[in-house]
Amino acid sequence: MGEDPAAPHRSQARGRPLQRGRQTRPERGLGWVGRELTVTVGPVAHGGHCVARAEGRVVFVRHALPGERVVARVTEDRQPGYCRADAVEVLEAAPDRVERPCPYSGPGRCGGCDWQHVSHEGQLRLKAGVVREQLTRLGGLDAADPVVRDLAVEPLPGGPLRWRSRARFAVGRDGVPGLRRHRSHDVVPLEDCPITVESAARAVLGRRWPGAGAVDVAVDSAGAVTTTRLDRRGVPTSTRVLRPGADVPAEPARRAGRRAGGRDWEVEGTGFWQVHESAADALVDAVSASTGVRAGDTVLDLYAGAGLFGGALAPAAGETGRVVCVEADAEACAAAEANLARLPQAEVWQGEVDAEGLTGLLEELGGTPDVVVLDPPRAGAGPAVCRVLAGTRARAVVYVACDPASLGRDAAAFAAAGYRLAGLRGFDAFPMTAHVECVALFTPSG
Numbered sequence: 001m002g003e004d005p006a007a008p009h010r011s012q013a014r015g016r017p018l019q020r021g022r023q024t025r026p027e028r029g030l031g032w033v034g035r036e037l038t039v040t041v042g043p044v045a046h047g048g049h050c051v052a053r054a055e056g057r058v059v060f061v062r063h064a065l066p067g068e069r070v071v072a073r074v075t076e077d078r079q080p081g082y083c084r085a086d087a088v089e090v091l092e093a094a095p096d097r098v099e100r101p102c103p104y105s106g107p108g109r110c111g112g113c114d115w116q117h118v119s120h121e122g123q124l125r126l127k128a129g130v131v132r133e134q135l136t137r138l139g140g141l142d143a144a145d146p147v148v149r150d151l152a153v154e155p156l157p158g159g160p161l162r163w164r165s166r167a168r169f170a171v172g173r174d175g176v177p178g179l180r181r182h183r184s185h186d187v188v189p190l191e192d193c194p195i196t197v198e199s200a201a202r203a204v205l206g207r208r209w210p211g212a213g214a215v216d217v218a219v220d221s222a223g224a225v226t227t228t229r230l231d232r233r234g235v236p237t238s239t240r241v242l243r244p245g246a247d248v249p250a251e252p253a254r255r256a257g258r259r260a261g262g263r264d265w266e267v268e269g270t271g272f273w274q275v276h277e278s279a280a281d282a283l284v285d286a287v288s289a290s291t292g293v294r295a296g297d298t299v300l301d302l303y304a305g306a307g308l309f310g311g312a313l314a315p316a317a318g319e320t321g322r323v324v325c326v327e328a329d330a331e332a333c334a335a336a337e338a339n340l341a342r343l344p345q346a347e348v349w350q351g352e353v354d355a356e357g358l359t360g361l362l363e364e365l366g367g368t369p370d371v372v373v374l375d376p377p378r379a380g381a382g383p384a385v386c387r388v389l390a391g392t393r394a395r396a397v398v399y400v401a402c403d404p405a406s407l408g409r410d411a412a413a414f415a416a417a418g419y420r421l422a423g424l425r426g427f428d429a430f431p432m433t434a435h436v437e438c439v440a441l442f443t444p445s446g
């Protein structure tokens with residue numbers, strides 16, 4: 001999954017020795033915080049802000065759009081080369097600018113969404129531009145290559161609001177839930193979050209959670225809403241589930257039910273599942289179409305979670321095929337075993353996907369895989385894993401990526417090891433945010 005837009009900003013102070021009292025960060029900027037700059041906004045960058053320039057410095061501007069002329073107020077200035085700013089006044093608006101549908105978003109307000117001020121079509125275009133830029137700049141791919149040039153990010157069913165089936169809301173010291181201000185620990189109190197499925201938002205927001213540090217909420221395919229209270233260290237302390245039609249919450253089942261690819265899946269309460277209600281379904285379709293799995297194929301599903309892609313591809317591999325799902329997390333492996341129980345050709349291996357483990361796994365398989373699917377976390381698979389995978393000469397390597405920068409770096413590693421990008425689709429699995437999910441097909445060159 002992509003970085004959780006609701007997650008708190010990670011402390012920059014990590015790794016420094018403990019010191020008594022509250023420490024301010026070393027400022028290496030030029031003291032511009034609070035200054036208002038009139039700038040012409042340039043292209044969008046990875047992360048959702050736009051790039052502008054003022055007095056020889058780069059200014060990363062939020063709440064703006066490429067081509068706009070805005071007054072940008074500097075919010076952070078810690079580096080000599082650049083500072084961060086919010087567009088607080090729009091002097092010349094871009095055609096894609098719209099009224100924000102969420103009353104909590106805007107400069108200095110809730111930090112959950114990046115692009116509430118952008119039309120949905122405009123968001124799709126911006127995301128495609130970011131993916132193209134990362135693939136050319138970090139991946140070394142040719143911008144004129146039709147696979148890159150013609151990328152269009154596809155919307156998922158349901159529109160840009162009420163898509164979020166899982167969320168983590170922060171709770172302030174006063175017990176009021178909300179989301180964090182951008183790059184801050186402050187909690188902005190919320191009565192609603194319009195990108196979250198209504199029953200989930202209602203279960204958490206507009207009520208008090210005294211003593212909690214955060215509340216996780218998830219809605220399963222049957223409409224049951226599970227809330228998990230976490231303490232200030234992020235440790236879950238209690239979980240309740242409210243089933244549709246029930247008046248009182250009950251103890252939760254260990255696993256939630258999810259639906260994708262025409263079947264049901266069990267997922268651990270805290271285990272990975274796509275946040276967007278329709279994303280798992282769309283990704284299963286895209287992965288199935290890209291892999292072209294045939295009867296008798298050996299398929300690797302790396303970073304398999306609850307076995308979503310391996311389970312979806314196993315019927316095509318048939319009884320003479322073999323599907324090996326590899327996942328590090330023990331609970332996810334248990335869920336994958338339950339999900340694959342009726343597919344004798346599918347098996348689950350628990351362990352880290354790294355170059356050494358993968359080499360050992362390939363030796364044990366005693367042959368080359370025909371098809372590899374990998375869906376790594378945000379940091380990507382890394383060059384060493386890509387090199388080992390390219391060394392198999394698998395017919396198709398399908399890479400599901402939640403971070404275009406990681407995909408760009410890993411695409412460069414595949415290219416260096418003799419694989420070319422043969423197909424690419426983008427999915428708007430995180431509307432109103434700058435995040436995007438990609439499915440890339442790599443095949444042996446030549």
Ligand SMILES: C[S@@+](CC[C@H](N)C(=O)[O-])C[C@H]1O[C@@H](n2cnc3c(N)ncnc32)[C@H](O)[C@@H]1O
Nearest residue numbers: 001272303304305308327328329352353375377
């Ligand atoms: C983006 S999720 C994908 C899950 C699954 N493909 C799906 O769509 O439901 C990434 C998964 O990789 C697992 N993971 C993270 N690092 C790993 C590693 N080094 N080796 C194996 N699994 C890892 C996580 O536990 C998580 O389940």
